[in-house]
Amino acid sequence: MKKKKQMQIFVKKGFIAIVFAVAALSSCKKIYNIPDEKDYLSSNVNYSNKVFDPILGRTTLMGGFNGDNSTQPIKFEIINARFGDGRPVSDLFQKKPAYVWIAPYNGLEKSLAEIEAKRKLEEHPLFEVRSSGEFIMWASSTNELIKPRPADSTNFSQDTRYFDVRISNTGGSTVIRDLQVRPFRERPxxxxxxxxxxxxxxxxxxxxxxxxxxxxxxxxxxxxxxxxxxxxxxxxxxxxxxxxxxxxxxxxxxxxxxxxxxxxxxxxxxxxxxxxxxxxxxxxxxxxxxxxxxxxxxxxxxxxxxxxxxxxxxxxxxxxxxxxxxxxxxxxxxxxxxxxxxxxxxxxxxxxxxxxxxxxxxxxxxxx
Incomplete structure (x- = not known):
């Protein structure tokens, strides 16, 4: 019985010591104005490819983001979308229904109903950046919604869509500039x-x-x-x-x-x-x-x-x-x-x- 009381006193003292230590540390941070620890955002974050040539009508993943050991999570935002002559770009960001898988497809499904139960339609911009930093052109894109590159195969700046990407975490932010989208017309x-x-x-x-x-x-x-x-x-x-x-x-x-x-x-x-x-x-x-x-x-x-x-x-x-x-x-x-x-x-x-x-x-x- 005596040992049990000693153990209880020991545990209580330990708990009090931890509380005291936490309070002391908090007090020191206030006294000495020590800032909260921030995430790391490398100055070398970049994309291995900045020119994207998706085919409309197909779900296509693009990118190749290199975070250079920056702290996750990282936020990505497409900004300043414009044509080469300065006109704003809006067609890429129209929202349309797109199929998203909610269960794995394995090729063993026994009916169309079983396949359709594994996916659903969601509203998404035709072109967007994902949380991984990858870009996606959804299959809901069409020649009517997004004008493809010219039929004469020219590639003038005024026909090219440019955009920048703002990359940020609590450690700061940076902007990668002049990425390009040059879509090909649908090939069914x-x-x-x-x-x-x-x-x-x-x-x-x-x-x-x-x-x-x-x-x-x-x-x-x-x-x-x-x-x-x-x-x-x-x-x-x-x-x-x-x-x-x-x-x-x-x-x-x-x-x-x-x-x-x-x-x-x-x-x-x-x-x-x-x-x-x-x-x-x-x-x-x-x-x-x-x-x-x-x-x-x-x-x-x-x-x-x-x-x-x-x-x-x-x-x-x-x-x-x-x-x-x-x-x-x-x-x-x-x-x-x-x-x-x-x-x-x-x-x-x-x-x-x-x-x-x-x-x-x-x-x-x-x-x-």
Whole structure:
């Protein structure tokens, strides 16, 4: 009992000593006017890149902020947005609904409803700075809301949007000046080899860029696809275009449709059943698959891919991998598998079709 009382007295004395020490320290700070400790803001804070060329219609992160060990949190504010001729910039800061993920997407979702439950629409300026110092151009930006760079590909100062960034914490503030935004017009899909990135019209052939009558096309990959008439491997490159791809809107879908079609050299729809080794449920993260004699169609959520992470549909993360396979008996009785396809992305919601057109020769399906 005596030991217990001694322990209680000891604890009370210790507590009193701590209170006394805190009071003494506070008193000393007042007597000697010692300032409160402030955060550190380095004089070397900067961005590794100050010129941003986002493509409208896509959610794009940009920046590369270097805080040089400055104390967090740091506040970022876009100020003095103006064109090169001094006109104020306001179009970048219009507020529009943008999709924000509230739960992780993993590519295993079983329905459109399950996907949509993982994201929601929030109001955001089309262009803004995040708490990390990164800049974001949201997919809600369009050619109508933000004027893209000129169609003639010029890059005059009066067409360039400049802005400054005020960076601050309790240790002080600084301003980084003359960052630039030079947006490209919307490109609803990739690859966009057939698309003139400045004018939005058809792209000329790369070997005759000054000939407005020439036209470039999207090229698929081809592995062992033999021509039915030529009996040689089909190719798709700058010199030879046996097969080309069109990515284009179609009518009559659900508003969230993606369709795959295959055209013969006579521009007649080919039956997708010909591609008998295709794993149709791995072509795209889609639902309610419809297989007809002229196309295969899915209900999908846009953009495709939804998130830039590796999934079974987009092994590389940035593009969906659509591969179509078929087999036949080759020489010596050996079964030969051929394949073709495209790695693609579609950024704009709607009804889209991806069409493979065999221009000069059809694939050979017959056995040897």
């Amino acid at each position: 899909y990739e690859p966009s080899d057939d698309f003139n990135i400045y004018s939005g019209g058809p792209a000329p052939h790369p070997k005759t860029p000054n000939n407005p009558a020439s036209r470039n096309y999207i090229r698929p990959f081809l592995n062992g696809v033999i021509g039915a008439t030529s009996d040689i491997a089909l190719q798709s490159n700058d010199d030879k275009k046996d097969v080309v791809v069109y990515i284009r809107p179609f009518t009559g879908g659900t508003g969230n449709s993606l369709r795959f079609k295959f055209l013969s050299k006579d521009s007649v729809a080919m039956n997708p059943a010909l591609f008998n080794e295709t794993t149709w449920d791995k072509i795209v993260h889609g639902f309610n698959m419809q297989k007809t004699a002229t196309y295969v169609q899915y209900d999908v959520a846009y953009p495709i891919p939804l998130v830039e992470i590796p999934t079974v549909y987009a092994p590389g993360g940035t593009r969906d991998h659509a591969e179509f396979k078929y087999s036949r008996i080759g020489f010596g009785g050996i079964r030969v598998v051929a394949s073709f396809g495209i790695d693609f992305a579609i950024y704009k919601k709607g009804d889209w079709e991806i069409v493979f057109h065999f221009l000069k020769d059809n694939p050979k399906f017959e056995d040897e």
